[in-house]
Amino acid sequence: MNSKLITTSDIEVILLRTGLEPLLDQLIERLREGFARLDMSTAMIPARTGIQYFKPDLGLLEWMPAAVGSGKATLKLVGYHPSNPVQRRLPTILSTLCVFDTTTGHLSGIMDGTFATALRTGAMSAIATDALAERKDSCLGIVGCGAQAVTQCHALSRVLPIRAIVAYDRDPLAAASFGKRIGFLGIPVKTVDASNLFTLLESADVLCTCTSEAPGNGPLFADFKNKPGLHINAVGSDFPNKFELPVDLLRRSFVCPDFRAQALVEGECQQLMPEAVTIDLSELLRAPDLQRSLRSELTVFDSTGHAYADYVAGLLFLEYAESMGLGTDVDLECAPPDPKDPYSFLNKPEFAEFTSRTADTTSH
Amino acid sequence: MNSKLITTSDIEVILLRTGLEPLLDQLIERLREGFARLDMSTAMIPARTGIQYFKPDLGLLEWMPAAVGSGKATLKLVGYHPSNPVQRRLPTILSTLCVFDTTTGHLSGIMDGTFATALRTGAMSAIATDALAERKDSCLGIVGCGAQAVTQCHALSRVLPIRAIVAYDRDPLAAASFGKRIGFLGIPVKTVDASNLFTLLESADVLCTCTSEAPGNGPLFADFKNKPGLHINAVGSDFPNKFELPVDLLRRSFVCPDFRAQALVEGECQQLMPEAVTIDLSELLRAPDLQRSLRSELTVFDSTGHAYADYVAGLLFLEYAESMGLGTDVDLECAPPDPKDPYSFLNKPEFAEFTSRTADTTSH
Numbered sequence: 001m002n003s004k005l006i007t008t009s010d011i012e013v014i015l016l017r018t019g020l021e022p023l024l025d026q027l028i029e030r031l032r033e034g035f036a037r038l039d040m041s042t043a044m045i046p047a048r049t050g051i052q053y054f055k056p057d058l059g060l061l062e063w064m065p066a067a068v069g070s071g072k073a074t075l076k077l078v079g080y081h082p083s084n085p086v087q088r089r090l091p092t093i094l095s096t097l098c099v100f101d102t103t104t105g106h107l108s109g110i111m112d113g114t115f116a117t118a119l120r121t122g123a124m125s126a127i128a129t130d131a132l133a134e135r136k137d138s139c140l141g142i143v144g145c146g147a148q149a150v151t152q153c154h155a156l157s158r159v160l161p162i163r164a165i166v167a168y169d170r171d172p173l174a175a176a177s178f179g180k181r182i183g184f185l186g187i188p189v190k191t192v193d194a195s196n197l198f199t200l201l202e203s204a205d206v207l208c209t210c211t212s213e214a215p216g217n218g219p220l221f222a223d224f225k226n227k228p229g230l231h232i233n234a235v236g237s238d239f240p241n242k243f244e245l246p247v248d249l250l251r252r253s254f255v256c257p258d259f260r261a262q263a264l265v266e267g268e269c270q271q272l273m274p275e276a277v278t279i280d281l282s283e284l285l286r287a288p289d290l291q292r293s294l295r296s297e298l299t300v301f302d303s304t305g306h307a308y309a310d311y312v313a314g315l316l317f318l319e320y321a322e323s324m325g326l327g328t329d330v331d332l333e334c335a336p337p338d339p340k341d342p343y344s345f346l347n348k349p350e351f352a353e354f355t356s357r358t359a360d361t362t363s364h
Numbered sequence: 365m366n367s368k369l370i371t372t373s374d375i376e377v378i379l380l381r382t383g384l385e386p387l388l389d390q391l392i393e394r395l396r397e398g399f400a401r402l403d404m405s406t407a408m409i410p411a412r413t414g415i416q417y418f419k420p421d422l423g424l425l426e427w428m429p430a431a432v433g434s435g436k437a438t439l440k441l442v443g444y445h446p447s448n449p450v451q452r453r454l455p456t457i458l459s460t461l462c463v464f465d466t467t468t469g470h471l472s473g474i475m476d477g478t479f480a481t482a483l484r485t486g487a488m489s490a491i492a493t494d495a496l497a498e499r500k501d502s503c504l505g506i507v508g509c510g511a512q513a514v515t516q517c518h519a520l521s522r523v524l525p526i527r528a529i530v531a532y533d534r535d536p537l538a539a540a541s542f543g544k545r546i547g548f549l550g551i552p553v554k555t556v557d558a559s560n561l562f563t564l565l566e567s568a569d570v571l572c573t574c575t576s577e578a579p580g581n582g583p584l585f586a587d588f589k590n591k592p593g594l595h596i597n598a599v600g601s602d603f604p605n606k607f608e609l610p611v612d613l614l615r616r617s618f619v620c621p622d623f624r625a626q627a628l629v630e631g632e633c634q635q636l637m638p639e640a641v642t643i644d645l646s647e648l649l650r651a652p653d654l655q656r657s658l659r660s661e662l663t664v665f666d667s668t669g670h671a672y673a674d675y676v677a678g679l680l681f682l683e684y685a686e687s688m689g690l691g692t693d694v695d696l697e698c699a700p701p702d703p704k705d706p707y708s709f710l711n712k713p714e715f716a717e718f719t720s721r722t723a724d725t726t727s728h
Contacts, residue, residue: 079469105443
């Protein structure tokens, strides 16, 4: 059966024709509308599962399913290997998104998930920031200057006037290249070293933590004297015992996870009692009064990565691919002419003399 | 990054050049050796998970991961939709197998999993039958004449002299076409209707149940007076509350699951207390004396589908594809030139004037 393959070059063409920012803006709106409608009590979005290993390096393979009764389901396959960039010049996160037809179970599409993951992770922080941060000229603090930091800055710049970005990475090379990587935003960027990390934290109006800190090593910093109304997007926490923020800060904050059940296991929320986590992003988006009242408070968006965000992003790319006639049909799943005979795809004249299907069945 | 795509036509070529039976025999040997070595205490093979739904029809999507420290991991994606054959002329099971490099998380290969699933399910029953059934001219009983029944008969015929096959399906059309579908085996086939089901059961030396009975509807039949030394392969049980065999028969039997933890949740073993399930196929294969002593006893192989069988089958097909120069490279995962800049794959001269990456960042 034919599956539609959307390759990296198809993604390039979509971006080429649509423009990166119009696409990002559209993704932000789709995600905002989608999450405002999302009902996790009827959606089929179990917390992700996976396998992890420690040889040759720390690595994780995981799968993130999402179905919402639309006739389609998505499954994102994710590899998380933090040693990739330095040791192999590969992204920390490599990913593929599979799209299924829930009437037949047919894998109808396969596409890159790496770019969509970076973009949707930025877009999700933008939505949370738009809901929870004061709408004023803001200083954006960035801790962790890897790939995710680029889309964090970009997506936040679409919803918030940013007057300056102050960034820190414990790897001086990552910090040094960051200004160039986000130069296209036209926002002044300053990087600081470890001795000025607390100046960064204490001067930020909005903060994004997006590190690959190893499990057990967190938090990234001690509690600090935040500016009133600080909003934090904690992006790098996605593993049991892996977290970025100090628990004292979390206890002082209104903490809103993207995915409550998942965040309690592998997000910042694992440092809190479940009853302290009262609301998720979907519920927040349906509560404009609450959003307003929280803008002057210390707030944390605990972003663990939501499979429904992958679903929305994946279907958006697929929609563009379809409208542009992109993608390649590949006959991946073997659907034999007789569904009750798995060998019937071999019943072709040209196979008659080659397959030994009729040979040697009596020789034992 | 390039992933190797092994399509249906590549599988056809592999079968064309190798021969179906030599390949099946090789798969049986690889699985036998692999399972005899398999150590589930160190392997990373969690029981499968998935999502299930009841609209428009009963359906299930599930994923079956396996890694054994070899540098490769597999994830089989499975759709199980029992209304497919009758309503859509599609197989009940549609499947794809993904192969990952555990150093980088890279999806190195994607291949059809539908054919491999049918073949390995037959091969697994062959291994269990070879271990647990008496090596004598045997009457093989088949309950459920769908796609799996074809590979059950075929694989069993590779390890056991079969003098006759007696088959039953509650769908008369499936029963009527079965003889033709396995005609290539050269074994006499008789189909019976419901009134003669117990004659089938009571005359069988080896029995395979391979139905798509709905959860909650089992068992398929009441307990019966079995021939001494009957060996049963229960293949169709793979869902909570879905089982085929009567519990009284199970209690009289030595029951050996393929995957203990999974069988206790969704196999025949869910009808038993965990402590009644003492040994799995791997352990049985390492115990030749036990095999010998069990051949005269009533035995059941509880086949729920083992991800390690998919791993072995997938790597065998991949090995053939590589040696034959088959498969297509597709650039699926977007790995940008700068791993810390997800947009750097857009830094191509031809994109300069199209992507609006530098435009409109100050207009809000």
